[in-house]
Amino acid sequence: MDAEPxxxxxxxxxxxxxxxxxSTYLWSNERWRLKSPPAPSGLPVVVILEPRAHLDLGDLSTxxxxxxxxxxxxxxxxxxxLESVAQVHVNRWGDGTAHLQQWFLARPHGYLQLRGxxxxxxxxxxxxxxxxxxxxxxxxxxxxxxxx
Ligand SMILES: [Zn+2]
Numbered sequence: 001m002d003a004e005p006x007x008x009x010x011x012x013x014x015x016x017x018x019x020x021x022x023s024t025y026l027w028s029n030e031r032w033r034l035k036s037p038p039a040p041s042g043l044p045v046v047v048i049l050e051p052r053a054h055l056d057l058g059d060l061s062t063x064x065x066x067x068x069x070x071x072x073x074x075x076x077x078x079x080x081x082l083e084s085v086a087q088v089h090v091n092r093w094g095d096g097t098a099h100l101q102q103w104f105l106a107r108p109h110g111y112l113q114l115r116g117x118x119x120x121x122x123x124x125x126x127x128x129x130x131x132x133x134x135x136x137x138x139x140x141x142x143x144x145x146x147x148x
Contacts, residue, residue: 009098012054017099027142040134042126044084045106056100078144
């Protein structure tokens, strides 16, 4: 390809993240919001951290970058503390959206075949986790972040 394809939200007025109300997020503060995909998938937890402002990773101010580091550690700790979770993968791809999305993907305990970079594919292959368990995990993580 001679030219890179456009990313979703390259034009801020068309950015889905910028036009989504807080009510659809699991947690938010003045500068950050946390959401999940709309339905359970194969992994016990998949959550996405976004800045409230229309920024990509390289656009973050020093303050935003410092907060991202603190929130990344807090989220990893919260997700990994779930009994069903062995490890948490933290990813930012950047090909799909112009608005920063940092993904947290939980590897279920004992599922060693899911280790490594193919875990995102396993998320789509495995049967979805129970709706009740998925909802409880998300509520637990949101409560952990709200507990300053
Ligand atoms: Zn945006």
